[in-house]
Amino acid sequence: xxxxxxxxxxxxxxxxxxxxxxxxxxxxxxxxxxxxxxxxxxxxxxxxxxxxxxxxxxxxxxxxxxxxxxxxxxxxxxxxxxxxxxxxxxxxxxxxxxxxxxxxxxxxxxxxxxxxxxxxxxxxxxxxxxxxxxxxxxxxxxxxxxxxxxxxxxxxxxxxxxxxxxxxxxxxxxxxxxxxxxxxxxxxxxxxxxxxxxxxxxxxxxxxxxxxxxxxxxxxxxxxxxxxxxxxxxxxxxxxxxxxxxxxxxxxxxxxxxxxxxxxxx
Amino acid sequence: xxxxxxxxxxxxxxxxxxxxxxxxxxxxxxxxxxxxxxxxxxxxxxxxxxxxxxxxxxxxxxxxxxxxxxxxxxxxxxxxxxxxxxxxxxxxxxxxxxxxxxxxxxxxxxxxxxxxxxxxxxxxxxxxxxxxxxxxxxxxxxxxxxxxxxxxxxxxxxxxxxxxxxxxxxxxxxxxxxxxxxxxxxxxxxxxxxxxxxxxxxxxxxxxxxxxxxxxxxxxxxxxxxxxxxxxxxxxxxxxxxxxxxxxxxxxxxxxxxxxxxxxxxxxxxxxxxxxxxxxxxxxxxxxxxxxxxxxxxxxxxxxxxxxxxxxxxxxxxxxxxxxxxxxxxxxxxxxxxxxxxxxxxxxxxxxxxxxxxxxxxxxxxxxxxxxxxxxxxxxxxxxxxxxxxxxxxxxxxxxxxxxxxxxxxxxxxxxxxxxxxx
Numbered sequence: 001x002x003x004x005x006x007x008x009x010x011x012x013x014x015x016x017x018x019x020x021x022x023x024x025x026x027x028x029x030x031x032x033x034x035x036x037x038x039x040x041x042x043x044x045x046x047x048x049x050x051x052x053x054x055x056x057x058x059x060x061x062x063x064x065x066x067x068x069x070x071x072x073x074x075x076x077x078x079x080x081x082x083x084x085x086x087x088x089x090x091x092x093x094x095x096x097x098x099x100x101x102x103x104x105x106x107x108x109x110x111x112x113x114x115x116x117x118x119x120x121x122x123x124x125x126x127x128x129x130x131x132x133x134x135x136x137x138x139x140x141x142x143x144x145x146x147x148x149x150x151x152x153x154x155x156x157x158x159x160x161x162x163x164x165x166x167x168x169x170x171x172x173x174x175x176x177x178x179x180x181x182x183x184x185x186x187x188x189x190x191x192x193x194x195x196x197x198x199x200x201x202x203x204x205x206x207x208x209x210x211x212x213x214x215x216x217x218x219x220x221x222x223x224x225x226x227x228x229x230x231x232x233x234x235x236x237x238x239x240x241x242x243x244x245x246x247x248x249x250x251x252x253x254x255x256x257x258x259x260x261x262x263x264x265x266x
Numbered sequence: 267x268x269x270x271x272x273x274x275x276x277x278x279x280x281x282x283x284x285x286x287x288x289x290x291x292x293x294x295x296x297x298x299x300x301x302x303x304x305x306x307x308x309x310x311x312x313x314x315x316x317x318x319x320x321x322x323x324x325x326x327x328x329x330x331x332x333x334x335x336x337x338x339x340x341x342x343x344x345x346x347x348x349x350x351x352x353x354x355x356x357x358x359x360x361x362x363x364x365x366x367x368x369x370x371x372x373x374x375x376x377x378x379x380x381x382x383x384x385x386x387x388x389x390x391x392x393x394x395x396x397x398x399x400x401x402x403x404x405x406x407x408x409x410x411x412x413x414x415x416x417x418x419x420x421x422x423x424x425x426x427x428x429x430x431x432x433x434x435x436x437x438x439x440x441x442x443x444x445x446x447x448x449x450x451x452x453x454x455x456x457x458x459x460x461x462x463x464x465x466x467x468x469x470x471x472x473x474x475x476x477x478x479x480x481x482x483x484x485x486x487x488x489x490x491x492x493x494x495x496x497x498x499x500x501x502x503x504x505x506x507x508x509x510x511x512x513x514x515x516x517x518x519x520x521x522x523x524x525x526x527x528x529x530x531x532x533x534x535x536x537x538x539x540x541x542x543x544x545x546x547x548x549x550x551x552x553x554x555x556x557x558x559x560x561x562x563x564x565x566x567x568x569x570x571x572x573x574x575x576x577x578x579x580x581x582x583x584x585x586x587x588x589x590x591x592x593x594x595x596x597x598x599x600x601x602x603x604x605x606x607x608x609x610x611x612x613x614x615x616x617x618x619x620x621x622x623x624x625x626x627x628x629x630x631x632x633x634x635x636x637x638x639x640x641x642x643x644x645x646x647x648x649x650x651x652x653x654x655x656x657x658x659x660x661x662x663x664x665x666x667x668x669x670x671x672x673x674x675x676x677x678x679x680x681x682x683x684x685x686x687x688x689x
Contacts, residue, residue: 089571104569108562108630109555117559118570120552127550133488152489 017080018043019209020065020096020178025074027060034060035071036233042178042209047200048238049220050213052230053253058213061230062180065211066098067091079177094178097171101182105163107156111148112136114155115170139173140165143202147195161192168199178209185219197223217246231256285492292494301682307624309675310639313668317643321650328653332518336455336531338642338649343452343533344369344596346641348608348616349623350540350634351588354581356620357548357561359629360409360416363613364401364423368586369593370608371427372397374434376594377441377603380448387447391594398590399583401427406582410575416582424613432605441603451536452598455529458515464535465511473500533595537638540588544634557581562630592616611662618665619644622672643668 018041027035034057042048052058064071067085076083078094085091091098105114112129115136121128136151147162155163164184171179181200185193201223204210214220220227221241229236229252236252243261252258286292300308321329328334348365355362362368376394379385385393401423408419435441443449456464476496483490491499511530519527548554559567560577568574589608596612597603621627622643623636644665651661 088569092571100569102565104563104566106559106562106566106630108558113555113559117566118556118572120555122552125551127552127555130483130486130488134486150489 016043016045019079021075021077021080022065023075023077025061025064025076026072027057027064027069028072029060029069034233035064038074038230038233038235039238040228040235041238042211044177044209045204045207046225047204047210047212047223049224049227049241050211050230051215051217051220051227051249051253055232056230056253057233058230059182062098062182062211062213065091065096065180092174095174095176096178096180097174097176098180099164099167099171099182099184101184101186105155105167108154110154111151111158111166114166115139115173117170119174135173136169139169142206143169143172143199145169145199159192160188161195164188164192164196165199168196168203172203172206172208176208178211179203180211180213182213183215184212185214185216193219217249220249221246229253229258285490285495287492287494289494292492292498305624305675305679307633307636307639309672310623310636310643313622313672314639314643314646317646317650321646321653325650325653329650332513332516333520333527334649334653336514336518336527338645339531339534339537340452340599341649342641342645343537344592344599344608345612345615345619345645346537346638347540347595348589348592348612349619349637349641350544351585351592352616352620353544353625353632353634353637354557354585354588355416356617356625356627357557357629357632358578358581359561359627360578360581361420361617361627362405362416362582362585362589363420364405364427365420365585365589366592366608366613366616367424367427367431368398368401368608369589369591369596369612370431370603370606371401371434371593372590373593373597373607374431374441374603376448377443377597378434380443380445381441387445390445391448394594395587395590398586398588398593402583402586402589403579405586406579409582410578428605428609431607431609435603435605438605440605443597443601443603448594448598449601450532450598452533452595453601454532455514455527456532456535458529461511461515461530464530465507468538469504469507472503476500536591536595540591541634541638544588548634553577553580558630615644615665616641618669618672621676622669624676626676640672 020040020042022038022040025035025038025040026033038057038061040048040050040061050058050061060069063069065076065085067087067090070086076085078096083090083094085094106117109117112133116132121131121135123131133151140148140151143165145165147165148158155166158166168179168181168184184196184200188196197219200210200212204223204225212220212224224241226238226240227244227249228238229249231253234256236256237258239258239261244259248259248261286295299306318330348369352362352365372394375397376390379393380387380390405416405419405423408414409416476491476499480490480493480496514530514534515528517526517528519525548557556567556572556577559570559572560574564574567577593608596607600607616637619640620632620637621640623633623638623640625632625636625640647665647668648661651664
């Protein structure tokens with residue numbers, strides 16, 4: 001992970017060198033031009049909220065980052081190096097993990113099995129339950145997860161917030177550097193939303209780059225360090241959260257015009 | 267846990283990883299699980315015990331005799347093994363309607379090279395198993411690559427393979443089996459001494475193995491059974507194994523001076539062997555874990571990088587190969603292969619066996635032992651009703667009723683499970 005802290009390198013936002021940089025990203029599905037020259041920076045230790053109305057291209061952008069639908073054009077660099085991402089395996093290898101909205105957990109398996117699904121640790125060709133359980137617990141404890149009573153609970157017995165926790169813990173288990181969360185609080189109650197947002201904050205505090213996709217500006221203003229606003233496939237801007245008010249962000253989302261910043265810390 | 271001095275111990279918080287240490291806690295934990303809808307194989311075991319008691323009371327002179335129980339195990343073997351194979355496709359939420367006939371065709375292939383071409387035993391058995399594997403590969407390709415529903419594909423194989431079996435046996439004919447080894451598979455018994463050796467190996471292996479893993483996991487601070495849980499399981503297994511071996515080691519022939527019958531039926535040993543091997547494959551290998559994952563949530567499995575099509579294909583191959591073993595056992599029982607070997611109610615009994623044992627037709631839930639318990643339940647009805655001189659009509663009606671009961675228990679527990687958040 002880069003620890004040198006040079007000048008600001010992205011279009012907006014100070015602090016460290018970005019982990020993940022996108023420049024001039026283009027993506028079309030047939031005649032539909034979904035992404036039109038999008039720029040994005042994801043920095044270690046920061047939560048970047050990705051907001052935009054339905055159809056703005058948020059999902060297409062993260063699917064491109066994950067390699068599910070690779071971009072048509074544009075520069076994709078990671079840790080300062082240009083990279084080619086053609087499939088989910090490529091992005092995983094870089095240390096990028098995506099937590100999808102529908103979580104993709106198997107209800108009939110327990111927490112440990114889900115966290116290692118598809119990447120089971122084996123010893124002599126057999127599943128090494130001991131090591132897996134140990135690492136699963138270390139990860140959960142490292143994230144100060146207090147909501148899971150047993151790592152051997154079946155996922156079907158967990159609440160929505162607990163499932164989200166498992167999905168996020170699975171993403172950080174692999175020494176990932178960038179975690180992308182797609183609407184992690186969409187289906188949660190107030191208390192559970194709070195838990196998950198705290199967890200999101202903790203991920204960033206551990207030095208990961210976090211991308212948070214959300215429709216809920218309360219969530220965004222609670223945890224995000226900066227906000228990237230997509231409007232009809234173009235990036236309106238990536239701005240410091242403290243520089244803007246909620247109303248201004250709403251205006252930017254709905255009109256694609258970013259008002260002058262009201263000032264704050266910066 | 268012995269990490270009390272560890273400063274980070276306060277950070278760790280998994281209270282329910284502790285196993286119940288007292289008898290009361292154990293019972294209340296189990297009752298909680300039942301209330302939550304996690305019934306496991308309890309209904310099937312209760313059903314088994316009930317049926318044994320009922321038939322023993324109604325026919326005390328014939329039903330509970332060692333002769334009849336030995337017989338019962340032989341009768342069950344075909345269904346039980348077939349159901350063990352079906353568990354693999356049921357776990358995926360798929361079905362193989364042709365599995366019974368697959369067994370028949372495979373046994374017939376073995377019988378043909380054996381009796382008409384004079385092949386030696388082992389290659390002939392391999393021909394039978396290979397026939398099953400090829401049929402499974404064919405079904406698996408159609409289901410996993412072309413995406414045809416398994417119900418339709420195997421409906422076609424059910425019909426088509428019945429035709430193949432008819433051609434193999436010749437119109438109205440049968441393929442006789444004269445091979446001693448194959449006939450013994452589902453008629454012979456292990457020597458008494460060998461039976462005891464096997465029993466001791468199983469007991470020592472289980473008790474020692476679980477004790478060692480319990481200690482290892484506990485010292486590593488992982489979830490582990492309490493001493494009490496371990497002791498109860500070890501004692502239960504030991505008692506059951508010793509009781510079964512003692513019971514079946516006694517002379518049980520109706521005319522001991524003409525023909526002595528004693529020792530564990532070879533069919534029982536085969537069932538136990540398959541139970542151990544297949545359960546191991548499902549619970550300890552990544553392949554087995556992926557089978558459960560695909561059955562539980564295929565999309566999640568795909569996103570986790572699991573090759574879903576490959577898992578489906580291999581499950582059909584495994585199921586059909588095991589169906590071939592079942593077919594050979596069925597043929598061995600009757601010393602011949604006829605156009606009805608593996609036909610009739612065989613497949614439906616096997617599916618029923620898996621469901622009664624607790625395997626779900628919706629996929630993701632099921633174990634190999636379900637097939638063993640459920641298969642014996644189904645065959646006990648057949649056997650006991652036969653001893654009560656009931657006609658086949660009554661037998662089928664009762665069997666249907668038991669299956670419905672099992673399905674109802676499953677549905678009720680499922681509803682409870684979704685209410686309490688378990689599956």
